[in-house]
Every structure is written in structure tokens, then in C-alpha cells.
Amino acid sequence: MTPGFSYRRAASIKDAVTGLSEGNGRILAGGTDLLGCLRDSVFTTDMVVSITGIKELKRIDETPGGGLSIGALATITEVSENPVIRERYPALAQAAAEVASPQLRNQGTLGGNLCQKPRCWYYRGEFHCLRKGGDRCYAVAGENHYHCIFGGKGCYIVHPSDTAPALIAYGAEATIAGPAGMRKVSLENFFVPPAKDVTKETVLEAGEIVTAIVLPPPLAGLKSFYRKIRSRQSWDFALAGVALAIRTSNGRVTDARIVLSGAAPIPWRLVDAEKALIGKVAGPDSAKHTAALSIKDAQPLKHNAYKIPLFKGMIEEEVANISQA
Amino acid sequence: MNESERNIYYLRGIPVPETPPPGKDPSPWKKTDIVGTSIPRVDAYERVSGTALYPSDIRLPRMLYAAVLRCPHPHAEVMNVDTSAAEGMPGVRAVISGKTSDTDFAWWYSKEIKTKIFDPLCRFEGEEVAAVAAETAYQAWDAVRAITVEYKVLPFIAEESKSLDSSSPLLHPNGNTAKTDKYSRGDVGAGFSEADVVLDETYRTECELHMPMELHGCVASWDNDRLTIWESAQGVYSIQSRIAEILGLPLSKVRVIGHYMGGGFGSKLQPGKYTVIASLLAKKTGRPVRLFLTREETFLAVGNRPPAIMQLKAGVKKDGTLTALEFSCIATGGAYPANGTSLVDWLVRDLYLCPNVKTETKDVYINAGPSRPFRAPGHPQAAWALEQMMDALAEKIGMDPIELRLKNIPSFSQGREGNPPYTTTGLRECLSEGARAFGWEQARKRSSGSKENGHVKRGVGVASGLWFAGGGNPPSTAVVKLFSDGSVNLNMGASDIGTGTKTVMTMIVSEELGVKPEMVQIEYADTATTQYATPSGGSKTVPTEGPAVRAAALSVKQQLLSFAAADLKTDDSSLTLRGDEVISMKDPLVKVKIHDVTGLRKRGVIVGVGYRGPNPERKVVNPFAAQFCEVEVNTMTGEVRIVRFLGCHDSGRVMNRLTYDNQVFGGITMGIGLAMTEARILDRDQTGKMVNRNLHDYKLPTSLDVPKEMKSLPIEKPDDTANTIGAKGLGEPVTIPTAAAVANAVYHAVGVRMTGTPITPLQLCQALEKDGKERSK
């Protein structure tokens, strides 16, 4: 059961920022991740600051430039069902629809989804690992079936969010409010790899909160898609996932973004594979080539080598599909 | 309106079956009016509306909440427990541990090895070290966290394959073998030399956890020297006897009540240490104590289906005759003797005709929670091996897998001394009628041609099974009371563990007495007020309790007829019950309304007692099964989608088609869990701790993992030799063939044999890649 803490319901963004800076405050949005962490003693807090009363954080608005601003408190269900998102940013709607279970999607928010803690079972369990300030990573020699094949260094988590790869594929940006005012960070740079800091998942500093995610207007003719593979069909994180955004002209690829989930400690962009795809005829051959290139730098651990054929198969299948779509 | 016209009778006014003379068994039902129909559960409203009180809903005045401190290591010695800080915390009313003198009671998982409630040597993660009772659950958990324990951490074993290594630590002084069983008939060596094809394969099934919806636990309360326990249990009398034995109390002083309960699957046949701990804390504080475990605790300490490594060698002739089966298995019941290999060789011994069979099973210790019986102990594991082997043999000799099975159907039980016959076996019909209903031949052809359909392949698979028990047995006592308005009270000790027992028993009473089902009220599952019954396990509740209930209803009828005979001055054998009156079969003018029967009027009630009679001698009562499934496999990713399932079962008479199909679909769903998603994962190389102890890392199948198209086709052969209601057990056979049928379908789709559970993309995409490389060589 959860150890005790104080609770404060913020009336405004400013109020929330102030509340957070007192002690080791934590934001409560939908609570689907925070409460689990507290109950499992992943971390403790003496102050929980609820932002659920801040109405402006719930809005989904079109921006003057033709893009879309999604408030941090928009629920995952709202993101998956919003007609504008479904039409213009289908990979995001698909990714949101693949998150967790219906109850969790109704309760969980987009901001919370991006700021959720990793799901490594050592981290979530009674193991004082590196990421919790301990002196070792249990995944290295342990049960690392669900850990990363890219970007691990010291820590081998996979980034848990389905929405993040899709947002990155569209070039989204996070709006952040903090004690020093507002700032914007491209979502691609929002996540912190363990090589930089093993105890942090995002660039958020003490007292900062995400207020909105802003999507640029979609490129004309962009085809995008999110695919997720897991061991059971609901209520399960990705074993492997990919957000694809591709534009072609006269059958040849002109723009490509490939961002993986379930692969690395942060949403994993395959820049080399993207580059190699550009200029190619979209079709089965380039799909095969892209898939092979995608996994070339993979460094599997003892129990997760299956992810190599899995990602390869999935990327090949999806690149071929999207070029036919 | 005169009295006789008033509708005071709760009877249906339709003919009821004949009444046998007292002391004689009734003849089998011929035509039934209620039994066999689809009646919704008699307690459906209570369950769905939430008015049903489960043991975990019980809140007594002045009740305290308990929490347990558990050992975080898989193997450790408790050197010291310091509870002083916890004792002083707000709301804390009692703290007990191995150090407190009032906890010195023996505990055993099975009788060979006794330990203590708080044993200083903890042999699995989650063994009990101390417990607290406090005014609120939060205070209890805060206090648990304030207890400090000094452990001496010992080396552990997390894998059954390593248990017998000479370098492994010993869990018990006599070594790490809990039990070795051997069986042999004929001469397997000779059998293999006769065979045209011999195959040998090693299979593995992972450890599965029961995970019933309702957590394990109880509320315990003392009234002077009498202990009352409300427990989520599969049987109240088994809880009563064990607790009385542990605490040294007379049976009459232990009352166990367990009305509604939210699932057990075998893990609630017996009390847990939690039952004893709640009772001790209640005694110490003089207040009722509620102790229900958290979900996380139930992953560690309340049982599992033992993981098994099975080797099977099989010989077959070209014509499909099985010549020899040789089976060996290492499984583990965890850290104590707990039947880790229970029945795991049974299907090999009994399912198919085979003159030469040899089996050897070894139950070894590891540092993990002791197993408890899990829906059809041993059988789904054995089916995983045997039924995949049958599939492989069929392929090798170029025979359809159903035909191979049909060639080897026994009419008697070869695994038992003297080859006693089965009372009935519907295995042949399960296979052949199931195949017809499933469209086996067409589906088999259609999908084996699916190579052209790109990288997503279809396949169909079949597996069959029987269940070792399922015939029911004495003892059981039931009491039926007929009131003067024709309404009825049924009193029986058995539980309804979610299978619909109350509904089926109501239907039996209704059938015999001609009373509307809604006029039957049931009192059940209370050791103080209802009759002795064994716990609901082994698929035996319907065939055990049903005949006792029928006998009790018949006794009521006999007494009613004999009272009426006195009034009518005739012989009771000429009388029959019809609607609201007793009438002469010879002269329809000779009759009396039930409420005018003098004997009933004088007493106000007729009480009938029924007992379960013995099973037929030298015969075996077993249910049989075959299941069919179709899958779709993505060969690029290893994803498997189950497209449809058919469960075809012979469990004798179908008592209620709705509850029957519920079992079939539930069993298939659970089997899909074994096949596709579930596995306990221990941190085998570092700490030995369980890493997936929550419901999203330990993956039970969800509604999206079971096919939309699930069908049940009963092979209804009332088994009149087995018992007086003609029904056999159903709850366990329904989950026996499922996983193997999935594996066979996957093989049919992609030609890759998945010998280990669960079949997830983790295993399959690697196996497919390896297979692809081998093929392209």
C-alpha cells in the first residue's frame, strides 16, 4: 500500500509550478502511472500536485499555421478518437488506440504517457538498480527478454510510450512551463538516453511541466502508420513497434521517418535507414533493404535476440504495406 | 374464493418422474423437463448487481485489518525480527512473528515435511515472517514496513533442471528430490523395435499461476472458544478440518462460511497460512480480523501449476498402431513436497491403446512457492507433449491426425490395475463428430494450400484428452425440505465456485418435485448449518452432489406419498405426485392436495435426507474431450491469431447447456493462456526473485486473445452406470487439450514445432528464422 504524502490541487499552471518546487513534488495527471510507482515504492514523494483542475491543459486546438496543439491533459482515448488527428495524423491516432487497455486510455493523459516511467521489471520491482540510484543494472545479466537492442548504455530499458514514436515521426514539439517561464523542445530531443543521464527519462527540470504537444501541419501526401507487436492483444507494451511516415513522388521516396518503440531507452529514430530509403522506388525491394539496414547496429542481450528478426520482419512488412497504400 | 382455488402452491403442475420405493435407487431419467434446459444462473442477479456478498466483502463491527511481512529472498534464514517500532505505531493492535510464543503451530504443504507458521528458514520468496493487526489496512502496512528483519541470505535454486546438480544447495536434509514415481507395462524396447517410426522429443510447459479474480484470504472471529471463518474457498469442510487440526480445536468449534467466492481453480481447496494468521491475530486481539492478500502476494505464496520438462519417445506402425510410449518428466512443486508431478504421466498411460508404456516422473525442489492443484493437475502438461507427439507421428506415417487417434481408442483404462472398463467413453464421437462440425477435412486442405496467401499462413490443429477423475464419489449428504405451500429448501455443504452448482442442484430438485426453480432456496457452504461435503475440485461437484440431492428430493416424495396414502387409505406405491396434488394412478378420483396431507400439516415440513451412493465397482468414470482450432500465423513476425475454437466434450448428461458452455469457453480461454501468454519468470541467474509479479507482466489472456468464434458441441451420453443423474465432470477436461491443439495448428500453418510454452513472437519469430535458414540451405 502507498506510503503517505501531501496533496495539492493546482488552480493554474503557475500554481502547479510553485507547488512542484516545494520539496520533491510530483505531478498527478491521470495517475495511472504515478500511483503504481508510489505503491510499488519505485520512488517516494512528499507532495503530489494534481493538475487535473487546469482546464486549458485539456484542449485540442488547431494552430494558426495549420498544425495542432494537444493539451497535456487530453486523454489517450481523446487522442485516438479526435477526428482531426485521425485524418491528418493517423499514426498518432493508431498509436494511441494501441496503448494499454480501454480503462487506462480513458484515464491516462498524453502528457503522462510521454512522462511515464520505464517498465523494466527490475526498476518496478524490489531492486535498487542504477536508475533508482543503486550501483548496478540487473538487466545486464538478468531476465532481459523485454529490454533494448539499441542505445543501451549502463541501463537497458525500452521506452514504454506508443505515442512518442508517432509524435516524433510528425516532428512534434513539447511546450514546457517552469519556474523560468515557457520553453519549447522538439520531442525528438525531449527524451534522455542513459548514456547522458541514467536517472532521468526526460529533459524536464525540477518544477517543469509539459503543457502541450504541438504538431506541425502535415506534409502534403504524407502516408503514415503505427504498428505494434506484443505478446497479448490488449493491455501490453510493445515488444516491437514502428511509426512510419513516408512521402513519395513518382513512385520514389522523398521523405521518410522511421521511429521505433520497444527498441531502445528512448523512441529510436532510424536515421540511416531513412536516408537509404530516400530516392528509392517504394516497394518490396526497398522494404527488404530498409529492414536489413534497420537492425544492423542492434546489440541484443542474452534473452532478447528475438527482437532482431522481429523488428526486421515488422519493418519490412510495414514499409512494403505503406508503399502500396 | 375458496381455499383450494387460491394459488398457494409453487408447483408447476407437470408430471414428475416416478418415485422409487424407499431404499431403492431411482432409475435413470428418461425424459426431463428442467434438467438439460438452458436456465440462467439462479444467483445471476445477485452476482451481476453486486448484492452478492463475497468473503472479501465481509466487514464486521470492530474488525481489524491484517498484513503480512514476507521474506524478500528465495532462500534465507531469519536471524532476528525487531517489531518494537511497529508495535508502537498508531492503530496497531497486535504484532506476531516466530518470536512470539502464541504462534507456535505446525504447518505443512503436505504431511511429509512440517514447518512452522513463521518458520525461521524461509525457502521461497514470500514465506511469512511476521504479521500485524491494526485498525486500518494502511496502518497495518505502515507497521509491516517498520519491522526490521535480519536475514542470512542463502544460495538458491530457480530452475528444476538444476535442482539435482551436485553444486546446488539442499532445500531439505534428505536432498532435493521430493518424489520419484515409476510405471511400466509391457516391454517398451520390444515395442520400439516393432515400430516403423520412432520419434523422440523434449517438451516444456512453463509455470502458470491461478490468478482467480477474488484474492485469497479470510475474516476470522472468535466468540469465546468458537472460531468463525469467512473464507474465499472451494470447500468449507476442508478448511474446517485443517484449521481444527492445526489449532487443536474440536470440529464443532470451527465454523467456516464460504458462500459466494470469486474463483480458485484449485488454489483454494485448502486453507492458507493466512487463515491461521488471521485466527491467531483475532485470538490475540479479541477482535475480528480480516486478512486478504494483495495481488502481488498471490503471485508468490498461494500455488501454481508446476513447470515441467517432459521427454517423450513414441513408436508407431505404418497402419497407425501405437507400439510403445516412453515418458520421463522433471517438474517442481516448489520448495516443499507439493505434488509437482501429480498425474503428469496419466495421459501417456491411459489415453490411447498402447501395450508398452514406461514412465518416470521426478518432483524436485526449487526455491519458489509451493504448487497447489491447478485445474486438471498434470493433464494439460501431458497433453502438450503427447498430443504434439501424436501429430508428429501422424505426419511421419502420412495419416490424418484424427484418423491416427481414432485407431487407438481404448474402451478400458490401461493405466489402472486390471484394465477396468470405462463406464462410457465418448472419445471416438468427440473426435469424429467434432471433426464434422469443425469442417476439419476442408479446413485442413484449405490451409495446407495457404502457402500462396503470402506470409500470413493458416493452420488447423486438434488435440484430445481425458480426465483422470470426474466421476464424483461419496461422501455427500444433502437435505431437502418441502414446506406446506410446495416451496422447497435445499441444504448442502458444497460451494458454488462459480461453476453454477447452485443452479444445477436447483434444477435437480425442480425436476423431481415439480417445483418451479425460483421456489427452491439453497442454504450452502457453511459448516455450522449445512451438511458435510468435500471441496469442489476434480470436476466432481455435479456427479458427487447431484445424486445426493436427487436422493434427498426422492426421500421427500416418498414421505409425502406415504403420508398421502394414510389419508387416502391406499397403498403408497399406487400414488404419484402431480402438480399440487398426490393422485392415484389407478383411480384419478382418489387424490389429495399437498397442503391437505395430514402428515405434512402436522409437521409443517417434510425433511428428506439424501446420500451419495458408491460408484460402480471395477469400472472407471472419466470424461473425454477433443478440441479443434484454427490459427493464422504471420511468418515475418511470429504473431499468432487464434481464429476459432471448437470444444467437443463427453461429460455424460448435459445438466444445463448455459453453465456447460461457460465451462467449455472458460477452459479454452485458460488453455489459451497456457499456450500463448502465461509464464512465471524468476530472476534465475541473480536473485531468484519473481520479476513479473503483477497482472501486466504476468499475462493472462484478454478478451482480444480469445477467438470470437468459440463453439461447444456436447457429446451427450448420459452415463447411467456412473451415478443416478448420468453426469460426469466437465470443469477440468475443458482445459486439457487446448494448448496442444494450438501448437498443432501452428505447426500445420508454418511447419515449426513449438515444444515450449508460451507461443509468443519471442519464441516463434526466432524459430521461424531458424527454420527459414535451414530450408534455404
Ligand SMILES: Cc1cc2nc3c(=O)[nH]c(=O)nc-3n(C[C@H](O)[C@H](O)[C@H](O)COP(=O)(O)OP(=O)(O)OC[C@H]3O[C@@H](n4cnc5c(N)ncnc54)[C@H](O)[C@@H]3O)c2cc1C
Ligand atoms: C498496465 C498498464 C499498461 C500500459 N500499457 C501501455 C502501452 O501499451 N503503451 C503505452 O504507451 N503506455 C502504456 N501504459 C502507460 C499509460 O499510457 C500511462 O500510464 C498514461 O498515459 C499516463 O498518463 P497519466 O495521465 O495517468 O499519468 P500520471 O500517472 O498522472 O503521470 C505519469 C508520470 O508523468 C508525470 N506527468 C504527468 N503529466 C505530466 C505533465 N503534464 N508534465 C510533466 N510531467 C507529467 C507524473 O508526475 C508521473 O511521473 C500503460 C500503463 C499501465 C498502468
Ligand code: SF4
Ligand atoms: S535496465 Fe535500467 S531500469 Fe532496468 S535494471 Fe537496468 S538500470 Fe535499472
